[in-house]
Amino acid sequence: MLVLGGKMYLLKFKKNLVEKIWGGRGFETTLGFQLPTDELYGESWEVSCHPAGMSYVENGELEGKSLEDIFKKYGEELVGKEIVEKYGEKFPLLIKYLDINDKLSVQVHPSDEYALRVEKEFGKSEVWYVMEASSDAKLILGLKKEITPEIYKEKVDKKDFTGLFNEVSVKKGDFIDVKPGVVHGTLEGSILICEIQQNSDTTYRIYDFDREVNGVKRELHLDKAMDVIEFGKDVEISSEVSREKIRVQDATVEELIRGEYFSIDRLLVNGIFQDESYKNFKIYSILDGEGKLKSKEKEYEVKKGDTYFIPANTSVTISGKLEVMKSYI
Incomplete structure (x- = not known):
C-alpha cells in the first residue's frame, strides 16, 4: 500500500476542466464545481496520466505532484504489482465527467492493435454511465444494420451522412459499453456522464454537423475511421431497472x-x-x-x-x- 508519514493515504486530484463547444454549466449547477470562467465546459478530467490532461494531487503530502511522477516513484505500492507487470510505465485508466448540451461529434475509437501501431498509444474502450439526462436525450450508437462498408463509403464520399446512424433514447441510470469500432455521438437533449476509459485521447471524427470554431470546420478523420469501424455491431444499454x-x-x-x-x-x-x-x-x-x-x-x-x-x-x-x-x- 502507499504509506506516507506512516499513514494510509487516499489521493484526490485537482479537476482539469476543459471548454467544449458542446459543453454547458452543469458541472457548476449539478455537481457544485467552481468554474473558472463564464465559458461552456464539457469535460472534467478527474484521474488522468495522459499528457493531454495530467492530474495533479491536491491533498496531503503529495500535493502538487503529478500522477505521472507518483506512479513512477511508487509503482507497485500505488497501483499493485499486477498492474506494473501488465502495463509497465503506462498508467491504464482515465476517468472523466462529461457535460453534453449540444451535439457531440459522431466519432469512433480504435482498438489497441490499431492505436498502438498508428498512434503509439492505447486504443480507447470506454463506458458511459448516465448521471442526468433531459427527457429528450438521444444518442447515436452504431450504424444502422443495413449499412455495409460499401454503402457507408459511397455516402461519406458524397458527404451525405443521412440514414447512416442508429439513434437511441437514454435516461438517468443507463450504462453503455462503447467498445472500439462502435460509431457514437449525441444527437438531442442534454446529458451528464461519468466516463471510464482506457488511458487514450485518440478519437476519429466522422461528422461534426458542419460546425465551425473560429470560422473553421473541425477536422474529420474519415480514412482512419473507415479503418476501425466495426459494421453490424450492436450496442447494449443496461438500465437501472434491468440490472441485478x-x-x-x-x-x-x-x-x-x-x-x-x-x-x-x-x-x-x-x-x-x-x-x-x-x-x-x-x-x-x-x-x-x-x-x-x-x-x-x-x-x-x-x-x-x-x-x-x-x-x-x-x-x-x-x-x-x-x-x-x-x-x-
Whole structure:
C-alpha cells in the first residue's frame, strides 16, 4: 500500500476542466464545481496520466505532484504489482465527467492493435454511465444494420451522412459499453456522464454537423475511421431497472461490467459499507450524496462530484448516503 508519514493515504486530484463547444454549466449547477470562467465546459478530467490532461494531487503530502511522477516513484505500492507487470510505465485508466448540451461529434475509437501501431498509444474502450439526462436525450450508437462498408463509403464520399446512424433514447441510470469500432455521438437533449476509459485521447471524427470554431470546420478523420469501424455491431444499454442487485452490509451493489480493460461496480450506500482491500488500485467516483471515506484513522469528507484514488491493498469504510462508481482492474 502507499504509506506516507506512516499513514494510509487516499489521493484526490485537482479537476482539469476543459471548454467544449458542446459543453454547458452543469458541472457548476449539478455537481457544485467552481468554474473558472463564464465559458461552456464539457469535460472534467478527474484521474488522468495522459499528457493531454495530467492530474495533479491536491491533498496531503503529495500535493502538487503529478500522477505521472507518483506512479513512477511508487509503482507497485500505488497501483499493485499486477498492474506494473501488465502495463509497465503506462498508467491504464482515465476517468472523466462529461457535460453534453449540444451535439457531440459522431466519432469512433480504435482498438489497441490499431492505436498502438498508428498512434503509439492505447486504443480507447470506454463506458458511459448516465448521471442526468433531459427527457429528450438521444444518442447515436452504431450504424444502422443495413449499412455495409460499401454503402457507408459511397455516402461519406458524397458527404451525405443521412440514414447512416442508429439513434437511441437514454435516461438517468443507463450504462453503455462503447467498445472500439462502435460509431457514437449525441444527437438531442442534454446529458451528464461519468466516463471510464482506457488511458487514450485518440478519437476519429466522422461528422461534426458542419460546425465551425473560429470560422473553421473541425477536422474529420474519415480514412482512419473507415479503418476501425466495426459494421453490424450492436450496442447494449443496461438500465437501472434491468440490472441485478445484491445486498452487502448497508449497500446495494450492481456489477456493471467485467472487462479486459476495467471492471466497474455501482454502490448505493445508506449506512456503512466496508470495501475490503484489493491487490490493485481502485477509483471512486461520487455520483450522488454525501458522506465519508475512512482508511485506518484518516477520514475524508466526500460529496457529489468528488473522485478519490484508492491505492493498492487499501481497505476503505464508506459511510453516509452515497452513490459510488468503483472502477478497478
